[in-house]
Amino acid sequence: MANADGMNYAPRGKVDPVVKKGEFRFSAAGLDHGHIFGMTQGLLDAGGELVSVYDPDPAKVATFREKFPQVREASSLEELLEDNSTHMVLSAAITSDRGPIGLKVLDAGKHYMSDKAPFTTFEQLEAAREKVSRTGLRWAVCYSERVQNEAAVHAGELIHAGEIGRVIQVIGLGPHRLNAPNRPKWFFEKARYGGILTDIGSHQIEQFLYYSGANSADVLHSKVGNYSHPQYPEFEDFGDATLLADNGATNYFRVDWFTPDGLGTWGDGRTVVLGTEGYIELRKYVDVARDAEGDHVYLVNADGEHHIPVHGKIGFPYFGELILDCLNGTDKAMPQEHTFRAAELCLRCQADARVVSPRSVQ
Amino acid sequence: MANADGMNYAPRGKVDPVVKKGEFRFSAAGLDHGHIFGMTQGLLDAGGELVSVYDPDPAKVATFREKFPQVREASSLEELLEDNSTHMVLSAAITSDRGPIGLKVLDAGKHYMSDKAPFTTFEQLEAAREKVSRTGLRWAVCYSERVQNEAAVHAGELIHAGEIGRVIQVIGLGPHRLNAPNRPKWFFEKARYGGILTDIGSHQIEQFLYYSGANSADVLHSKVGNYSHPQYPEFEDFGDATLLADNGATNYFRVDWFTPDGLGTWGDGRTVVLGTEGYIELRKYVDVARDAEGDHVYLVNADGEHHIPVHGKIGFPYFGELILDCLNGTDKAMPQEHTFRAAELCLRCQADARVVSPRSVQ
Numbered sequence A, B: 001m002a003n004a005d006g007m008n009y010a011p012r013g014k015v016d017p018v019v020k021k022g023e024f025r026f027s028a029a030g031l032d033h034g035h036i037f038g039m040t041q042g043l044l045d046a047g048g049e050l051v052s053v054y055d056p057d058p059a060k061v062a063t064f065r066e067k068f069p070q071v072r073e074a075s076s077l078e079e080l081l082e083d084n085s086t087h088m089v090l091s092a093a094i095t096s097d098r099g100p101i102g103l104k105v106l107d108a109g110k111h112y113m114s115d116k117a118p119f120t121t122f123e124q125l126e127a128a129r130e131k132v133s134r135t136g137l138r139w140a141v142c143y144s145e146r147v148q149n150e151a152a153v154h155a156g157e158l159i160h161a162g163e164i165g166r167v168i169q170v171i172g173l174g175p176h177r178l179n180a181p182n183r184p185k186w187f188f189e190k191a192r193y194g195g196i197l198t199d200i201g202s203h204q205i206e207q208f209l210y211y212s213g214a215n216s217a218d219v220l221h222s223k224v225g226n227y228s229h230p231q232y233p234e235f236e237d238f239g240d241a242t243l244l245a246d247n248g249a250t251n252y253f254r255v256d257w258f259t260p261d262g263l264g265t266w267g268d269g270r271t272v273v274l275g276t277e278g279y280i281e282l283r284k285y286v287d288v289a290r291d292a293e294g295d296h297v298y299l300v301n302a303d304g305e306h307h308i309p310v311h312g313k314i315g316f317p318y319f320g321e322l323i324l325d326c327l328n329g330t331d332k333a334m335p336q337e338h339t340f341r342a343a344e345l346c347l348r349c350q351a352d353a354r355v356v357s358p359r360s361v362q
Helices: A035-045 A060-068 A077-082 A095-107 A122-135 A150-161 A201-212 A316-326 A337-350 B037-043 B058-067 B076-082 B096-105 B123-137 B150-160 B201-212 B316-328 B334-351
Strands: A025-029 A049-054 A088-091 A110-115 A139-144 A167-175 A217-225 A238-245 A249-254 A272-273 A280-284 A296-301 A304-309 B027-031 B048-052 B089-090 B109-114 B139-142 B167-176 B217-225 B238-244 B250-256 B270-275 B279-283 B296-301 B304-309
Touching: A025 A035, A025 A077, A035 A049, A035 A060, A035 A088, A035 A110, A035 A139, A035 A316, A035 B076, A049 A060, A049 A077, A060 A316, A088 A095, A095 A110, A095 A122, A122 A139, A122 A337, A139 A337, A150 A272, A150 A280, A150 A296, A150 B089, A150 B201, A167 A201, A167 B238, A167 B250, A201 A217, A201 A238, A201 A249, A201 A272, A201 A337, A217 A337, A217 B217, A217 B238, A238 A337, A238 B217, A238 B238, A249 B238, A249 B250, A272 B238, A280 B334, A304 B058, A316 B217, B027 B037, B037 B048, B037 B089, B037 B109, B037 B139, B048 B058, B048 B076, B058 B123, B076 B096, B089 B096, B096 B109, B096 B123, B096 B167, B123 B139, B123 B334, B139 B334, B150 B201, B150 B270, B150 B296, B167 B201, B201 B217, B201 B238, B201 B250, B201 B270, B201 B334, B250 B296
Parallel strands: A025 A049, A025 A088, A088 A110, A110 A139, A167 A249, B027 B048, B027 B089, B089 B109, B109 B139, B167 B250
Antiparallel strands: A167 A272, A217 A238, A238 A249, A272 A280, A280 A296, A296 A304, B167 B270, B217 B238, B238 B250, B270 B279, B279 B296, B296 B304
16 A cells, blocks of 8 residues: 555645746755655645755665655755755654754755754754744645645645634644554654654644744643553653633644554544634545545535535645745745644643543553 | 424434334423424324323424324323323423422322433432332433434444444544524523533443443533523533443543534534444434435444444334333333433533633633
């Protein structure tokens, strides 16, 4: 199954260049998570030019070069950073390394795009905020479950057009397939992956802030647990949280690693946005037992019940907008403060989480 | 639309008598909520015999007699209770009156079936517990969103057969259509309807305890709000809660009164039960934009993705089991302690609820 565990989730958007060849050049450093493929492809489709790649593991570099044969291999991170022709560096390093790498990238005068989650500690986040403030460079985070899902993108368009009135609540379900034998050792080490709410929870909070139009939120409750994987004592296979935004909207999300073997893709991700005049349900990666293809929007409003399949119709405007933000000094793709706030709130959910009692269910 | 607001939700199960005519006789007292029709029909289909009806409002009695012309009109609650031939009295009185009526019913030596929610205060619940303990009679509560929904009944069968492994979490979404002009005055008075988590939240907690096999739970967080109905200051149009059961399973539910006008039925009720080996999603009253008929079970397990439409195939075994429990002294339809525990936890959710800030979104 090509899309068995989401580890290499790299959907294709439309090819829609916003710049001419050579106007936006980028490199990739840190290939620990397969998200690097989707991040790279997204920038390429928007007209970016891939220059070089670095990772301490030659096998990861070889895999990357198979997919992107035009790339040059740098012999060190320093060499990659010294290339004055590039505008941006991408990284999908081990989660706890993404913050420190970003500091080096901005110090080298380049913009940065990190895989999510961007940080595992509040200290990393504060250092990033300070570096951005000092340099004026961008610290982007590829929250792929929104910016690389066409249903999620279209939902934003519908909501911003007022289709469901004012947003009251966002619910997100983010189940993922574990596929433990395919996962690296760091994936199960809490100091390195950051905990389930920091890791896959980060998508959820970003979506909440985006769909509700909130600037910030309080975490009202969160919990984590390891229900079924005692062989990985630092792993969390379940987490959830509820938040209250500064504009009164609320959020609930659940993330877990319990996608059953029989599901045709890596996770039956859903988002339900409740508004005063209607609601939207996204079936993001599959319409279970109905359609193996993803990107389904279900909209119910005053007019009726609507099924809007958008696969291949919307694209991923995020990447082109990000390139233009970097070149023009604008803040349209995903505002910098929003990017950091989502990261901050997932760290807060994780730090405050009640550990539910797995012992009682084993 | 026949089923516009759920106020008169009274689905038909199968006619499947468990007793002969006259073996189980019952009356109805308190017709304030249309659920009385479904409760009455459920017992009739299971072989019960409807004897008499009482309500202080002659118009409500007339409507009831139109639907059930065989019924005799009692001139007072006392007269109805003095009929020594009946085994049970049903009530869908105003929520805050259901407890006090039940005490009189048990004092008269009869079993009682209350519409949900059964109580609006902890004092009413304690009085009921004590009365049941003293008399040995049953105090049933018709939690219709499980016992009168074939998808919900079938989900219980699948879970108890081990189809999804051990239950980790139950999520319930209980949106309802308000249809304010059709609602009585008491519906907006908090002391009488009890608050949203007590009222429509009660279904959700009953389902959680049932599907997870838990005996009890702690409320970890709950909230209520009035986002869009300032003309009804005591009304709550939104509520949610998360619970942790004694067996380690957790629960999240949201209830609201925001069903959009364009939905083909009164609410797009969903239940998602996550297990260690699979999950079940129920689309209880509609499969939105797909099928106007309800009772859809979606099951994903190791074998694959399954859509199991069960409308008309399962029936409502609850009513027959309840009749036999009353006649035989068994406790099968819904254990008495489970019935009360669900009521207790919804009162706890309501009492502990954080009031979210509707002012900021109006």
